Amino acid sequence: MYGNIRVELNHNGKTMPNLEENLGFGKHFTAHMFMMDYEEGTGWHDPRIIPYGPISHDPAAMVFHYGQAVFEGMKAFRTESDEVVLFRPDQNAKRLNRSSERLSIPQIDEEFVVAAIQQLVRIDAAWVPKKKGSSLYIRPFVIATEAILGVRPAMQYSFIIIMSPVDAYYEEGLQPVNILVESYFSRSVRGGTGDAKAAGNYAGSLKAQTLAKEHNCAQVLWLDAIEKKYLEEVGSMNVFFKINGEVVTPSLSGSILEGITRGSIIHLLKDWGIPVTERKISIDDIVEAHANGSLEEAFGTGTAAVVSPIGSLLWNGTPMVINQGKTGELVEKLYATITGIQSGKLPDTYGWLLKV
Template sequence: MGKHIIDITLSETKKQKPLSDQLEFGRVFTDHMFIADYTEGQGWSGHRIVPYAPIALDPAATVFHYGQSVFEGMKAYMGKDGKVLLFRPEENMRRMNQSCDRLCMPQFTEQSAIEALEELLVIDKEWIPTEEGTSLYIRPYMIATEPYLGVAPSKKYQFTIILSPVGSYYKEGIHPVKILVEDEYVRAVAGGTGMAKTAGNYASGLRAQEIADRKGYSQVLWLDGVERKYIEEVGSMNVFFKINGEVITPVLNGSILEGITRKSIIQLLKHWDIPVIERKISVEEIYEAHRAGTLEEAFGTGTAAVVSPIGELNWRDEQLVVNNGDIGSLSEKLYNELTGIQYGKIVDPFSWVVEVVEPAKA
């Protein structure tokens, strides 16, 4: 498939950019967005970059009634010498297509998506903040747009990419978070949509997160939906535990999202010859390791925080303090290494970073 021609309509007015110390996650958006449309039997068409604006949808659009919606989360970083850097964008687009497959939605080729993203980043490059720890959050998403109330896959879709400048996740420096183990509500089960990045998964987690907030905990640790004993994810992050020198993370089982940061952390640990294993791990095992003094560290991984150390777990109203509530040395090393690679500050031995190159001017 050849490269799609992207029609470009530049905004006639420029938005005022917020100061870097006033950036909130997902509140402010850049001047432009990318859109493409799909019709069954015709494929994708209308590839365009247009001024950021509301979109018009029919009230009967399938997305409103049957939830055909998938998305991704990634970032662009301002590296050395003004270079715009992406971190493993092909992995995000591959995962998006996996989500599309699960929800009976058409795929948008990884190459076409990355080409569209790079074109959009060149146009809105000045929106990428440059202060330490800041970045430009990238939200590609696809929704079903056919006006039809029958329970069936839509025949029309829209693929969009929007951009939002975000501040440092750790404004006061990296610090451990407190996690509440959830054993009443369920996020997903194997055979469901837990492995897909779809809107409904996040809506179903809001009640448990609300309870955690009220109790003073920043995230929820989800257990499996059948036996309610095996650990799956932390909020919107994958989770790791360092027990007696070995790093353990729940094995992907069809109900756990395949995190890009998770995958990168595992590769880094193997690169450092640190024992790391993917397997089922129960909350009881974590409890026993804590009692035995062998639970050395715990941390979540994801695009937003990269590495989020866990300082306390609350299970059945019992507080399990991890590493005296301090940052573990491995968590800190992983955070520094991965962010160093993402911002182009240190050598990238895995070729994870992609530089966005502006087209040569005629």
């Protein structure tokens, strides 16, 4: 498929940061990257692992003008027995193709994507940190590189994978955050690109995020654009609520990203016999549950944080404090289970890990 992956090792070496120290998120990059090109007629070709370094494009390359770009985010973990594993990479490869389909970007063989990630991680395995909760963040992305200003799907693309050693999102255990319920800006709408990991979705969300920070909130909770009533996502995470013993999360409406952590959590909850429902959830439902004391927990889910407890929701100028602003039992258990599986502490009962 696409030919053998050519490997050009980085013989100059690359200074590795101290993996036991503060790594931040997406700041340091490993010694190598994967790259493969697409040309209409030829298809994907010349897969290669090369030294990490700048990429050069014509200033008319379509990615700079029309945002034709999609990406994925996933992690490699170093287990307690010093093996390196990936968490459900097949799911990322599938979603990459779903995103590409929406953005008129050519598909890539999913098994090849996983194999390319495996080989790249193997080469830079020394960059997978050991520290509790840390990991190697993997960023596959596709960009339109054709140099033409006509608005149409490009005929040339690059598929690139870069990797970054990152800290645990919460270094001192889960920290509940304040969230602003956003009533003006919209993230997406039916018929839009909200269910794709499309570059432009993120640019459009920055302004609301900045306003949230001005309200001392870490992120926004997006409402649907049509009725400004139904919950969609929290920042760039999916959102869950535990109300009166039942866990609910917004159903995939077409404008919500189908998170892989979201899917894993639904799977775990079902396995544990905890009722979990995907449905439309209005902000009024949440206000009511908060008022009558049945809103037990709220949290976001995503690759970066795994889970992120919500301590309060700021809605119409009034904060609704959830679970006294503390991390709930369920979110703790979900975090312990997923990170436990990822670190090899718990058995991989669901076959979610792939050895590198």
